[in-house]
Each structure stands twice: as C-alpha cells, then as structure tokens.
Amino acid sequence: MKMKMKMKRVISVILCAVMIFSCTASAATAAKEENLPSFEWDGHPVIFIQGYSGPILIRDRGLETEEQVWGIKPGDLFKKLIPNLYGILSSISKYADGDTAPFVEQFREVSAELIDDISMLPDGSSKYNIVSFPSTVEEASITYIKDELNGDGMPFFQDDFIDTMAKTVPEEYIYVFNTDWRRSQIDNSAHLAEFIDSVLAKTGADKVDIFSMSHGGQLTATYLYYYGTEGKVDNAVLNSPATGGTTLVTELLGADPINFNLEELLRFACVMLNIELDLRWLGRLLPQEFLNSLVKTAFNEVLLPHAIYFGSVWDFMDIETYTALRDVYLDPVENAEIIEKADKMHYECMANMGEGLRRAQQAGVSINIISNYGTQLGTGKKIDSDFIINTTHTCGANASVYGETLGKDYVQKNTVCKDASHDHIAPTGTVDASCCYLPENTWFVYEQYHTQTWFDPYTRCLILELLLTDNITDVHSDGRYPQFELSQNPLDGVYVRFTDSKTGEYSQQSSEMLIKSLTDSYSLNILSVKINGVEQNIGENLTVCRAGEITVPCVIPEGTDRLKVEIRYERKNDLLSDPFTRTIYFEYKD
Ligand SMILES: [Zn+2]
Incomplete structure (x- = not known):
C-alpha cells in the first residue's frame, strides 16, 4: 500500500515536471541584443566544436537506405516515449515493489533501435556505415546550415551564441565541426586537423579560431597536443573542457550507487533553458533515492554493454580509473584496437597535456580555458566541479x-x-x-x-573577447576579467563585492558592499546579510529593483583572511518562490 502511494506520487511529479518543461522550454529568450559586443574582424574563420553527442550521425549516406540515426530532438524523444508511456510507468511501479526486470526489459525495448543503430564493434569500429553530418566544409558553414539545411546541424542551444559571433565574423566564415563522437579523440583530432586544412584552403585564411566546449574542448586540447605547432590556429577557447575526463562517467558506469541531487539537477536544467523558475520544491518532492536507483539500473543493465566499445567513453576516464577499468572490461586480444588508442590517449596525451598545450602556446596559439568551480559533481561525489566535469580535469588545477x-x-x-x-x-x-x-x-x-555560458553575461563577454580579439593576453592583463569571478546568470540572483576592492577581495577598511541584482524579471527584497555568520545592520525593507544595485554598510571582523558572505533574499511577486541564499567568499588584500 505504501509503495502504491509512493508510485502515485512519482507518476504525478514526473508528469508535472514534463508539463512544466514542455510549456516553458519555448519561453527561453535570447540574451539582450544591446548587451552583445561586436569587434573588428581579423579575417580568421571560426570553428565551433560542440559537446558530447552533439553532432548528427547518418547511416549509409548517399545510398537508398540513408537514415539519420542520431540527433537529439526533444520532440522525437517524446514521440518515442509516449506510445510506451503506460509500459514505462507500470514497469517503474513494479520496480518500486522490488521487481527490477520489467523496467530493464522496457528500457531495453525503448532504446534497442537507437542503441543498435549507433553500436560499435569490439574492435572500436562502427557496426554500420556511419558519418557525422554536416560533413564537408561546404555543408558545415553556418550560412549553408541556415539556408540549405533549415538549421539542422546547428549546435544544440547555441543559436544565440553563433548570432553574436556573426556580428563580428561573416556567417560564411563560421563553421561547425562535426565528428563521429563515438570514436577516440585520437581519431577525432586527426579528423579535425583535416577539417582545419579544408577551411584554410576554402577561405584562403592563414589561421582559424576555435571555440569548443566540453567533449569538444577535450578534442581541441588533443588536437593542440598533436598538431598545435603547425601554426594553423590563432585563438582557441576551451569552455568547460573535459580535458582530463570526468568522474561522472565512471560513476554512472561503475558499481557504486549514485546520488544525483535533484534540486541541483532541476536548477541546472533551468539555467540551461534560461528560465527563472524556482523548482526547488519539486526536487524536494521527488523520491531521490528511488530515481537514482532507476538511472543506475538503466545504465548498468542496458547502456554499459554497448558503451564499453565507444572510444570516447574511455577518453572520459582519468588515467587511474582508465587503467583499473580497462583491465576489468576490455580483452587484450578482442579489444586490442580500442586499447591501443585509449592507451595512447591516456598515457601519452592526457598524462602530458600541460606540456603539450604549452608547446602549442609557445608556437603561437593563444589558448584560453574557462573552468568552473564551486558545485558538487552531479552524482553526489564530493568533487569540486561544474556539476558535470571535475574542476581539476578541465584545466589541471589543484x-x-x-x-x-x-x-x-x-x-x-x-x-x-x-x-x-x-x-x-x-x-x-x-x-x-598555479x-x-x-x-x-x-x-x-x-x-x-x-x-x-550563454546566459551568463560575464563569461559570454569574456569568451567572445578571447576568441575574436587579441585584447586579453592573460588573467593579469584586464581588470574586467580577473582569474576568479562569480557566475552572473539571472538565476544566481545577486552579485556582490566590496565597494573599495576588486571582485572576491576585501581589506580591513572595507565598510560598504555593493549588491547588484542579476535578474530583470523580478525586484529583490534583501532579507539579511551575514559576514562570517554575523548579521549586518542593513536596515529594513531593502529592495533592489530589476537589474539594479544598492550599497549596504558592513563591519569587517578583525584578524580574518577569508570572509563568507551570505545574502538572503526573496523575489518580489513570485508566488512559488521561497527565499534564496547566495553564499560568496572573499579573501583579504592589503
Ligand atoms: Zn602565475
């Protein structure tokens, strides 16, 4: 009986979430036009490299049997899920009663076609004749994607970013590099090297600029490791790159239970869709442990047996994990080709990545990495990350x-x-x-x-300037872009600094704080400000209007070298929202 109640709750909450997301996903709005910078174009084509599983895959291209076998479209997913919805829900119900088999069977059935289409063989090659799309240089320009392909092939969620780049770089000079993301980065980087040659040949330019993210960032780092001294790249920006892999993948594939924090996951989704919904209540309502168990079972029972033949899955592992899991899952004879590339990727490239990137830098490539920190890894491991990738693995930091x-x-x-x-x-x-x-x-x-990045005005401007200009040489060269800054997404609510100091710093003389509203959808009521746990006397009824700012007095405790500042605030006229707290740290500077 108790389980039945639990099931009803799970089902109603899932349906509720699906409805909210389908209604609001379309409400995502572009960043404000007037805030978007443009620069003088230096004549370099830009190559955009998207994240994992972004590129479309096509089977039997040019043949009668041609078929698109990969390309995430939320609409298609829904179409696949809806006829199976009853089966899925009833199998989840049985799962709650302790019978996991129907769920595994159901999940296997729903995903069978999709998985078979993109299967890899034990030697790491594709089961079917598959190419990424758009493939040729002609097809891969934004002009062609927009005019001829109706936008098919545009990187997911990145239209606005590309539109902003296009204020500086003509659209026919912006290219999307697509590769078969199932393969090892050893193969993909060779493919990228060929693509860069083709872009240079087609445009007559001497160098390209590269913007990449996540798995695409790892690809760019691998390219720079092996080909970075060839003098074909001017600026390379790696945004949240998976350079050294991510523990998230090993957590999903490993034997230990996972513990996704659903409140955080929902927030992540809202940031991604640029909607300022407060879904913390939904996260609290969902049966966390149960859903984590479902995800884990789906991974272990259905996806793992296929994923182990993807070169890219092995590239996601850090060196130690790779060595341990390789010996468990891969056979030295049957999987020799996979092992050869994965060994090269880990023991040659990843193990010496710093050296390789610095070699490319000395050869004239301006390489800049955007890393994120301050968020726990999604699977609940106590690792500093951007929710998906360990901070350490993006850039080598400790x-x-x-x-x-x-x-x-x-x-x-x-x-x-x-x-x-x-x-x-x-x-x-x-x-x-350091x-x-x-x-x-x-x-x-x-x-x-x-x-x-896109919905965060600070990082967006930093990336565009790093990519399209030579204005910023390093983290010391421009006071607007310090090495450590706070995210300034509207969902982050407030931005805070001391009025007499730089971002993230304070002095013994600091006596005033600037509180800036990051949202123009709500006015904010500042409820309290605490410094190292001590409530500050800021007065009552403090309102920050939409996108406005105020200053409040503060008292710096003596003898400290680090401050923890907690701003508690609520959004005005937001019926569903509880108060929020943003916690920010500052360090002492004379
Ligand atoms: Zn230094």
Missing part, C-alpha cells in the same frame, strides 16, 4: 574536496607558474591555479554550471 578548503596552511604549488608574486588561489580557498596546464590563461567562474 582543487580541494568539495565542501572543504585546501587548508589554512596550504602553500600555492607553483609547479607551472613559478612566479611567487602571483596569487592563483581562489577566494574560496578551494582552488590552486599548477594548471596554463596558469595565466585559465579563468574560473564560481558556481557556473557546465558550458552554460
């Missing part, structure tokens, strides 16, 4: 265990940056950037989610 700091007596490593006068420690005391692959060219955005 990051503390999530929820802890590097320690009061921690000394900056200075293994790569040898300049002891540089402060490469985050205001949170959780990240040391040991990054590129300490002077890695930016860290606090509490920014994986690749969700």
Whole structure:
C-alpha cells in the first residue's frame, strides 16, 4: 500500500515536471541584443566544436537506405516515449515493489533501435556505415546550415551564441565541426586537423579560431597536443573542457550507487533553458533515492554493454580509473584496437597535456580555458566541479574536496607558474591555479554550471573577447576579467563585492558592499546579510529593483583572511518562490 502511494506520487511529479518543461522550454529568450559586443574582424574563420553527442550521425549516406540515426530532438524523444508511456510507468511501479526486470526489459525495448543503430564493434569500429553530418566544409558553414539545411546541424542551444559571433565574423566564415563522437579523440583530432586544412584552403585564411566546449574542448586540447605547432590556429577557447575526463562517467558506469541531487539537477536544467523558475520544491518532492536507483539500473543493465566499445567513453576516464577499468572490461586480444588508442590517449596525451598545450602556446596559439568551480559533481561525489566535469580535469588545477578548503596552511604549488608574486588561489580557498596546464590563461567562474555560458553575461563577454580579439593576453592583463569571478546568470540572483576592492577581495577598511541584482524579471527584497555568520545592520525593507544595485554598510571582523558572505533574499511577486541564499567568499588584500 505504501509503495502504491509512493508510485502515485512519482507518476504525478514526473508528469508535472514534463508539463512544466514542455510549456516553458519555448519561453527561453535570447540574451539582450544591446548587451552583445561586436569587434573588428581579423579575417580568421571560426570553428565551433560542440559537446558530447552533439553532432548528427547518418547511416549509409548517399545510398537508398540513408537514415539519420542520431540527433537529439526533444520532440522525437517524446514521440518515442509516449506510445510506451503506460509500459514505462507500470514497469517503474513494479520496480518500486522490488521487481527490477520489467523496467530493464522496457528500457531495453525503448532504446534497442537507437542503441543498435549507433553500436560499435569490439574492435572500436562502427557496426554500420556511419558519418557525422554536416560533413564537408561546404555543408558545415553556418550560412549553408541556415539556408540549405533549415538549421539542422546547428549546435544544440547555441543559436544565440553563433548570432553574436556573426556580428563580428561573416556567417560564411563560421563553421561547425562535426565528428563521429563515438570514436577516440585520437581519431577525432586527426579528423579535425583535416577539417582545419579544408577551411584554410576554402577561405584562403592563414589561421582559424576555435571555440569548443566540453567533449569538444577535450578534442581541441588533443588536437593542440598533436598538431598545435603547425601554426594553423590563432585563438582557441576551451569552455568547460573535459580535458582530463570526468568522474561522472565512471560513476554512472561503475558499481557504486549514485546520488544525483535533484534540486541541483532541476536548477541546472533551468539555467540551461534560461528560465527563472524556482523548482526547488519539486526536487524536494521527488523520491531521490528511488530515481537514482532507476538511472543506475538503466545504465548498468542496458547502456554499459554497448558503451564499453565507444572510444570516447574511455577518453572520459582519468588515467587511474582508465587503467583499473580497462583491465576489468576490455580483452587484450578482442579489444586490442580500442586499447591501443585509449592507451595512447591516456598515457601519452592526457598524462602530458600541460606540456603539450604549452608547446602549442609557445608556437603561437593563444589558448584560453574557462573552468568552473564551486558545485558538487552531479552524482553526489564530493568533487569540486561544474556539476558535470571535475574542476581539476578541465584545466589541471589543484582543487580541494568539495565542501572543504585546501587548508589554512596550504602553500600555492607553483609547479607551472613559478612566479611567487602571483596569487592563483581562489577566494574560496578551494582552488590552486598555479599548477594548471596554463596558469595565466585559465579563468574560473564560481558556481557556473557546465558550458552554460550563454546566459551568463560575464563569461559570454569574456569568451567572445578571447576568441575574436587579441585584447586579453592573460588573467593579469584586464581588470574586467580577473582569474576568479562569480557566475552572473539571472538565476544566481545577486552579485556582490566590496565597494573599495576588486571582485572576491576585501581589506580591513572595507565598510560598504555593493549588491547588484542579476535578474530583470523580478525586484529583490534583501532579507539579511551575514559576514562570517554575523548579521549586518542593513536596515529594513531593502529592495533592489530589476537589474539594479544598492550599497549596504558592513563591519569587517578583525584578524580574518577569508570572509563568507551570505545574502538572503526573496523575489518580489513570485508566488512559488521561497527565499534564496547566495553564499560568496572573499579573501583579504592589503
Ligand atoms: Zn602565475
């Protein structure tokens, strides 16, 4: 009986969530036109490399049997799910009663066709004759994608970003690089090298600029490792790159239970869709453990047996995990080809990534990495991340265990940056950037989610300027772009700094704080401000109007070198919303 009640709740909550997302997904709006920068074009074509599983895959291209076998379209997913909805829900119901078999069977059935279409063989090659799409240089330009392909092949959720780039770079000079993301980055980077040659040949330019994200960032790093000295790239920006893999994948594929935080997951989804919905209540309502168990079962029972032949899945593992799991899952004879490439990727490229990127940098490539920190890894492991990728794995930084700091007596490593006068420690005391692959060219955005740059005005401007100009040489060169900054997405609510100091810093003389509203959808009521747990006397009825700012007085405690500031606020006229708290850290600067 109890289980039946639980099931009803699960079903109603899932339906409710589906409805909310289908109604609001279309409400996502572009970032405000007037805020978008444009620059003088330097004549370099831009190559855009998207994240994992972004590119469309086509089977038997040019033959009568031609068919698109991969390309995420939410509408198609719904079409596939709806006829099976009753079966899915009843199998979930049985799962709740302890019988997991019907759920596994159902999931296997729903995904069978999809999985078979993109299967890889034990030697790491494709079961079917598959190519990524758009493929040729002609097809891969934004002009062609828009005019001839009706937008098919546009990177997911990135139309606005491309439109902004197009204010500087003519659309026929913006290309989307698509590759068979199932393969190893060893193969993909060779493919990218060919593609860059074709773009240069077609446009007559001497160099290209590259913007990449996530798995595409790992691909770009691999390309720069092997081909970075060839002089064909001017600016490369790697946004949340999976350079050293991500523990998320091993967590999903490994034997231990996972513990996705649903409140955080829903927030992630809202940021991704640029909607300011407060769904914390929904996260609290959902039976967390149960849903985590469902996801884990689906992965282990249905996806794992296929995923182990994807070169890319192995590339997602860090070196230690790779070695351990390779010996469990891969056969030295049957899977020799997969092992050969994965070994090369890990022991040659990933193990020496810093060296490889610096070699490319010295050869003239301006390489810049955007990393994010301050969020726990999605699967619940105590790892500092952007929810999807370990902060350490994006850029080589040393990051503390999530929820802890590097320690009061921690000394900056200075293994790569040898300049002891540089402060490469985050205001949170959780990240040391002095040991990054590129300490002077890695930016860290606090509490920014994986690749969700577009709706964050700060990171968006930084990336565009790094990619399209040579204005910013490193993290010291422009006060507008310090090495450590806060995410400024509308859902983050408020931005805070001391009026007499730079971002993330304070002095003993600081006596006033600037609180800026990041949202223009709501006015905010500031309910309280605490510094190291002490409530500040800020007066009553403090309202920050939409996208406005106020200053409040504050008292700095003596003898501290780090402050924890907690701003508690509510959104005016928002019926569903409870108060929010944003917690921000500051470090002492004379
Ligand atoms: Zn330095």
